[in-house]
Amino acid sequence: xxxxxxxxxxxxxxxxxxxxxxxxxxxxxxxxxxxxxxxxxxxxxxxxxxxxxxxxxxxxxxxxxxxxxxxxxxxxxxxxxxxxxxxxxxxxxxxxxxxxxxxxxxxxxxxxxxxxxxxxxxxxxxxxxxxxxxxxxxxxxxxxxxxxxxxxxxxxxxxxxxxxxxxxxxxxxxxxxxxxxxxxxxxxxxxxxxxxxxxxxxxxxxxxxx
Amino acid sequence: xxxxxxxxxxxxxxxxxxxxxxxxxxxxxxxxxxxxxxxxxxxxxxxxxxxxxxxxxxxxxxxxxxxxxxxxxxxxxxxxxxxxxxxxxxxxxxxxxxxxxxxxxxxxxxxxxxxxxxxxxxxxxxxxxxxxxxxxxxxxxxxxxxxxxxxxxxxxxxxxxxxxxxxxxxxxxxxxxxxxxxxxxxxxxxxxxxxxxxxxxxxxxxxxxxxxxxxxxxxxxxxxxxxxxxxxxxxxxxxxxxxxxxxxxxxxxxxxxxxxxxxxxxxxxxxxxxxxxxxxxxxxxxxxxxxxxxxxxxxxxxxxxxxxxxxxxxxxxxxxxxxxxxxxxxxxxxxxxxxxxxxxxxxxxxxxxxxxxxxxxxxxxxxxxxxxxxxxxxxxxxxxxxxxxxxxxxxxxxxxxxxxxxxxxxxxxxxxxxxxxxxxxxxxxxxxxxxxxxxxxxxxxxxxxxxxxxxxxxxxx
Numbered sequence: 001x002x003x004x005x006x007x008x009x010x011x012x013x014x015x016x017x018x019x020x021x022x023x024x025x026x027x028x029x030x031x032x033x034x035x036x037x038x039x040x041x042x043x044x045x046x047x048x049x050x051x052x053x054x055x056x057x058x059x060x061x062x063x064x065x066x067x068x069x070x071x072x073x074x075x076x077x078x079x080x081x082x083x084x085x086x087x088x089x090x091x092x093x094x095x096x097x098x099x100x101x102x103x104x105x106x107x108x109x110x111x112x113x114x115x116x117x118x119x120x121x122x123x124x125x126x127x128x129x130x131x132x133x134x135x136x137x138x139x140x141x142x143x144x145x146x147x148x149x150x151x152x153x154x155x156x157x158x159x160x161x162x163x164x165x166x167x168x169x170x171x172x173x174x175x176x177x178x179x180x181x182x183x184x185x186x187x188x189x190x191x192x193x194x195x196x197x198x199x200x201x202x203x204x205x206x207x208x209x210x
Numbered sequence: 211x212x213x214x215x216x217x218x219x220x221x222x223x224x225x226x227x228x229x230x231x232x233x234x235x236x237x238x239x240x241x242x243x244x245x246x247x248x249x250x251x252x253x254x255x256x257x258x259x260x261x262x263x264x265x266x267x268x269x270x271x272x273x274x275x276x277x278x279x280x281x282x283x284x285x286x287x288x289x290x291x292x293x294x295x296x297x298x299x300x301x302x303x304x305x306x307x308x309x310x311x312x313x314x315x316x317x318x319x320x321x322x323x324x325x326x327x328x329x330x331x332x333x334x335x336x337x338x339x340x341x342x343x344x345x346x347x348x349x350x351x352x353x354x355x356x357x358x359x360x361x362x363x364x365x366x367x368x369x370x371x372x373x374x375x376x377x378x379x380x381x382x383x384x385x386x387x388x389x390x391x392x393x394x395x396x397x398x399x400x401x402x403x404x405x406x407x408x409x410x411x412x413x414x415x416x417x418x419x420x421x422x423x424x425x426x427x428x429x430x431x432x433x434x435x436x437x438x439x440x441x442x443x444x445x446x447x448x449x450x451x452x453x454x455x456x457x458x459x460x461x462x463x464x465x466x467x468x469x470x471x472x473x474x475x476x477x478x479x480x481x482x483x484x485x486x487x488x489x490x491x492x493x494x495x496x497x498x499x500x501x502x503x504x505x506x507x508x509x510x511x512x513x514x515x516x517x518x519x520x521x522x523x524x525x526x527x528x529x530x531x532x533x534x535x536x537x538x539x540x541x542x543x544x545x546x547x548x549x550x551x552x553x554x555x556x557x558x559x560x561x562x563x564x565x566x567x568x569x570x571x572x573x574x575x576x577x578x579x580x581x582x583x584x585x586x587x588x589x590x591x592x593x594x595x596x597x598x599x600x601x602x603x604x605x606x607x608x609x610x611x612x613x614x615x616x617x618x619x620x621x622x623x624x625x626x627x628x629x630x631x632x633x634x635x636x637x638x639x640x641x642x643x644x645x646x647x648x649x650x651x652x653x654x655x656x657x658x659x660x661x662x663x664x665x666x667x668x669x670x671x
Binding site: 008011185190 | 272360
């Protein structure tokens, strides 16, 4: 592939040569700077309580904000979601509130991806203005467990919240796979009609746990 | 009179298709406008700055490309380069063969549409499954996408249900929810069995080497959770200079494309999975593809390389809305396609040289473009090129008589004066019945030809 590399780079240099006939770079477009303020939504200015903005925006994309483990249990019971996966690191915090009628595994078997109705994993950050939770490779116990079950529950802490997208970009961790999730997976490919739960979760819940 | 190929296509279009395309694109445009202006005090400023940033990238690719390559390699990514579509496809196949891989799941990428990757792999004994719902339907129908963001904007649910039935995905049922669930179940098996997941990239940060991939359905996440190898096919112009610039581009991309604040999933990928993570690729390859882009860079239309493939210009375009994407006979439809497709066609420029002419230059595409590409200017430059190269232009009104008169002042004056006869046109005696009938129901404005000249003459005295 070395030949293709040299070929492309020399063609690029050749194409750009007329832009700098005398001094190199002189005639090329400069890189502008811009202030983060520019892209902060009206709705996210002067925010006092990040969680309330987050909860409102999450509802806006049909996600479900939860503030107590009991509410999560109620949600699962109501919908008949009785079997799922939970990250072993957070299960001890949730187990006391879970009834025996809901069975939870702390290992995920990829041969049975459809057996898990829900998956509970940690989110390393939440973005308030968009209702987004941030998953990482190091913080999420299993990529598949946060993706394959019908219900994904992301557990966030109050300390791990930012208001806007520029802050979230600035907080991008040194991690090979960072995923921003904004509501349940969805499509409008068929006649523009919104359908939730395409390849990923049809229900995205976020549990605030301090 | 001969008409342009796009007109001919639009005339043959089934009324259902025309309605689907019109409604779908209008809906996308309306949501875009509402969301951008509801969320931001000055969305136009965002577009202009984003445009300047991408123009800077395009004009400094010689610096950025080696920089990105070094960042990716530092993260354990194997970087490949492909000058042509054939080289890009061959690179993918070589990676597959080196792993003994025979099954691929594929997320939506426009550059792989350019190279015809899917059919190429199938011919070489590799199963290649499109996982985006729209692209999956295109694949089982042996059809072509007709929109950059909504590939099956031209199909209705009845056609899709029939395709599913033909493809053995259950009995006919045209409920969109049932269609989606069946695709979910079918494709799950494909992800879990696949050896390789292939994606594109919406952006690549030169600062960190992060690839950014956005989807709504979660298919790219599955392509990066189940298979053990990830290949990303990336056009060489996809770079943004700094991570922080992603904050600007992500805020513009989804709002411009679908009227969402963010797509459901935004993935930042900088290498193979981390050691403690059980799921995801242990090996990652990035293929940088030229396939005509350096020709575009050398042309007077290099601004088109800023494009971030949001589809906003398609949605707003009155020609696209009437003609649908297939009328553009290339991977990129709409205003962006009218510029990019003839340029990427290389030696086949003449075959697509009619596309830049299928426009009234109304400027709507420029107004909505999130990277502020002056598309109407570029269309004019391509019209000029076609003229210089002597490409025939059927459907263009003959201008010879006008040119003759306009270059001879005496003849021009005579026509201006003679035009006054129209004021005394005997409508009832017109030789063409259709013209007679039209003129009978309309009042022509009074011919005032030459009035300006006499006014100017008086003034100069």
